[in-house]
Each structure stands twice: as structure tokens, then as C-alpha cells.
Amino acid sequence: MDGDYVIGGVFSIHYYMHTVKHNYTTMPEPLSCTGSIDSRELRFSRTMVFAIEQINNSTELLPGIKLGYEIYDSCASVSVAVHVAFQLSGGLDPVFNTGDKCSQSGMVMAVVGESGSTPSISMLRVIGPFNIPQVSHFATCACLSDKQHYPSFFRTIPSDQFQADALAKLVKHFGWTWIGAVQSDSDYGNNGMASFLHAARKEGICVEYSESFSRTHPRSRIQRVADVIRRSTAKVVVAFTSTGDMRILLEELSRKPSPPRQWIGSESWVTDPDMLRFSFLAGAIGFGIEKSVIPGLRDFLxxxxxxxxxxxxxxxxxxxxxxxxxxxxxxx
Known part of the structure; x- marks a missing residue:
């Protein structure tokens, strides 16, 4: 939607990117997303539309100014997120301005997103030098709190440092001192798990194994992680993973169920209703972000x-x- 000022939005509405084998004889196909839609991410994007419509309909917030938006699907992919960042920073108007004075009229004023920490960092490398504010609703890596490296990044969700400390105290509270650990092979997972393991050692918790993986890894890698969980003696597994990665691991585990495990989850996947379809996750616990009721949002959705x-x-x-x-x- 056009407006006096345009806000960019970037969400991981799909979790997979269509991969194309390049033959280097023809122009590569445009990047595109594939697979099923993540309904929660779709709600995030629709909530952004709702918020902008509320602002435009208000006579008090920005009177006389109409906000527009350009919302993109990043497929939770770094390459797509970078491509989108260039589009947002380079201007949405395809006409090149040849006047004497440089204009930023086509450049977005701010960006909402991305949902993941690694794609957010990749986007910041592009739009950061233009001082375009980026506000994320779900990127929680503690590394993003470094204002020296990311001065134009802001978020509406707490840093993972708080969650890592809380998860260690939660595990200690139940007396679980022998655990397994798995994490996404990303800034979110690796930094979050490093913070958790540091806090866990202070609480006297021992770790039998620590495995990292990504949904983009070969299936053999996912199978190896699943086998480590099945063969382990630890009955408690702490998973600091993204929703997309966790879904792949759980689908692999469901092919050959392992002995009962107590799952401890980070907020990314433990609050996702889609995980309820995996019956062996019954009793999984973790920390959720405090919710609020937004008047009119439910009816809009x-x-x-x-x-x-x-x-x-x-x-x-x-x-x-x-x-x-x-x-x-x-x-x-």
C-alpha cells in the first residue's frame, strides 16, 4: 500500500527457499519461497497491516500523514533477506533520479523484522549504513544488543540473555543436573545455547552432549542428532532452536520414537501451537513472552x-x- 512514508516489513512466512542449480549459461531464476506457510508468521505480517491501518485511521497519532507498507517474505533465508534489504534501501521506485539533488523519497523510512536473528543481522549489514531503523518483533540474539555494531537495531522482545539465565534456573529448580542440549546452527541458537551452558555450569548442571543442526543441513546430519538423543542417558533435553529447525528434528525423531524425554524449550518453538501435533512433546516447558490483548486485532485477523x-x-x-x-x- 502506498503512502506519504513507507514502512518495510520482512517476515519468515515460509521456511524454505526454492533452490535452483545454476548452469552459468543462463540468467538465474529469481529467489522464491516454497513449502507450507507458517501461520504465526502470517499473523505477524497481518498484525503489521492492522497497526498501520489503525494509525492511518487515527486523528491523533499522525494527522495528515498516510503510512504505506511493503511486506516481504524472507523464507527464513539469509540470501532472500539480503535481497529484500537491498530492495528496501535502494528505493521502491524503479525510476532512477538523475537530478542534481539526491533524494531518498523512494527509500523506506523504517523496517519491521526480521523474525530470526541471523537474517536480521544480514539485513543490518545492508540497511545499517543508511541509518534506516530496523525494529524486530522476534529476533532475540543477545549479540544484537551491541550498539557499537548495530546502532540502528531495536526490538520489542527481550534479549536471550534473560531467557538463558531463566532456563538454567528452571532446570535447577526441578533438580535436573544431567541433561542433553541441542541448538540451531545460527546466531540465535549458538549464542543462546552458549549463554545457557555458561549459566548452567554456575548452577552445577552437567551436559552429556551439545549438538547443533539446521534445517538446511543434509538429512544425515539431522539423523545423527536424532540418534544422539535416542542413545543418550540424559532424560532431559534443552532445545534452543528456531521453529523451522525444531520441526525438522521432531519429524525425524517421530520416525523412530526415542525413550521418553523431558523437553525444555526456548520461546521460538515452545510457544508455537503447531508443535502440539508431536504427541511426545507432552509436558514440554519453557518461557513465553508476555502477551497483551490488542483491541480489534482478533476481528481484523x-x-x-x-x-x-x-x-x-x-x-x-x-x-x-x-x-x-x-x-x-x-x-x-
Whole structure:
């Protein structure tokens, strides 16, 4: 949506990127996302639209100014996030300004996102030098608190340093002193687990194993991590992983169930309702971010008539996945 000032939005609405083998004889295909839609990330993006509409409809917040938005799907991919960052910082107007005075009229004023820490860091390398503020709703890596390296980064969610300390105290509270640990092979997972292990040692907690993995790794790597969990003597597993990575690991574990384990989760996956489909996660515990009730948001999210959905390819994909049907746009 156009406006006097444009806000960029970047969300991991898909968790996979379509990979293309380059033959170096033709131009590579554009980067594109694939796989099923992450409904929580879609809600994040729709909430941004709701917030901007609320501001535009208010006579007190920004009177006489209309905000616009450009929202992108990063596929939770660094390469796509960087591509989007260049689009946002280079201006949305394809016409090059040849005037005597440089203008930033086409450049976004701020960016909301990204959901993950590593894609957020990658975007900051691009938009940071332009002093474009980036505000994340879900990037929690403690490394992003370094204002010397990331002066234009802000977030509405606490740093993982608080969560790591709390998880160590939680494990100690239940008397679990022999545990296993798995983490995403990313800034979020590696930094978060390092902070947790440091805090756990202070609490007298011993770690049998510490394994890192990513959903982009070969399946053999995921299988090896799953086998380590199955063979371990530790009955408690602390997982500092992203939702996408955790889903891949749990799908691998479900193929050959391991002995009962008590799962301790970071906020990224332990608060995701989609994880409830894995029955062996019953009793998983962790810390969630404090919630608030936003007046009007629920009605806005549920107000998806077939005509509105049909106008958006993304919402059409979500609708067809959610209701297992084919949405056909009718012309009258």
C-alpha cells in the first residue's frame, strides 16, 4: 500500500527457499519461497497491516500523514533477506533520479523484522549504513544488543540473555543436573545455547552432549542428532532452536520414537501451537513472552472473506492449506 512514508516489513512466512542449480549459461531464476506457510508468521505480517491501518485511521497519532507498507517474505533465508534489504534501501521506485539533488523519497523510512536473528543481522549489514531503523518483533540474539555494531537495531522482545539465565534456573529448580542440549546452527541458537551452558555450569548442571543442526543441513546430519538423543542417558533435553529447525528434528525423531524425554524449550518453538501435533512433546516447558490483548486485532485477523483472500496469492495459499480446498476466483 502506498503512502506519504513507507514502512518495510520482512517476515519468515515460509521456511524454505526454492533452490535452483545454476548452469552459468543462463540468467538465474529469481529467489522464491516454497513449502507450507507458517501461520504465526502470517499473523505477524497481518498484525503489521492492522497497526498501520489503525494509525492511518487515527486523528491523533499522525494527522495528515498516510503510512504505506511493503511486506516481504524472507523464507527464513539469509540470501532472500539480503535481497529484500537491498530492495528496501535502494528505493521502491524503479525510476532512477538523475537530478542534481539526491533524494531518498523512494527509500523506506523504517523496517519491521526480521523474525530470526541471523537474517536480521544480514539485513543490518545492508540497511545499517543508511541509518534506516530496523525494529524486530522476534529476533532475540543477545549479540544484537551491541550498539557499537548495530546502532540502528531495536526490538520489542527481550534479549536471550534473560531467557538463558531463566532456563538454567528452571532446570535447577526441578533438580535436573544431567541433561542433553541441542541448538540451531545460527546466531540465535549458538549464542543462546552458549549463554545457557555458561549459566548452567554456575548452577552445577552437567551436559552429556551439545549438538547443533539446521534445517538446511543434509538429512544425515539431522539423523545423527536424532540418534544422539535416542542413545543418550540424559532424560532431559534443552532445545534452543528456531521453529523451522525444531520441526525438522521432531519429524525425524517421530520416525523412530526415542525413550521418553523431558523437553525444555526456548520461546521460538515452545510457544508455537503447531508443535502440539508431536504427541511426545507432552509436558514440554519453557518461557513465553508476555502477551497483551490488542483491541480489534482478533476481528481484523478473522475478517477474511473469500473475495479478500482471492486478491492475495499469499492469503489464497493459506486459505487452501487451512481448509484443504481450492479457492476459485469468480468473475461476474
Amino acid at each position: 478473522l475478517d477474511l472473506s473469500p473475495s479478500k483472500v482471492a486478491d492475495s496469492p499469499l492469503l489464497t495459499m493459506f486459505w487452501e492449506e487451512a481448509f484443504n480446498c481450492r479457492l476459485v476466483k469468480s468473475f461476474q
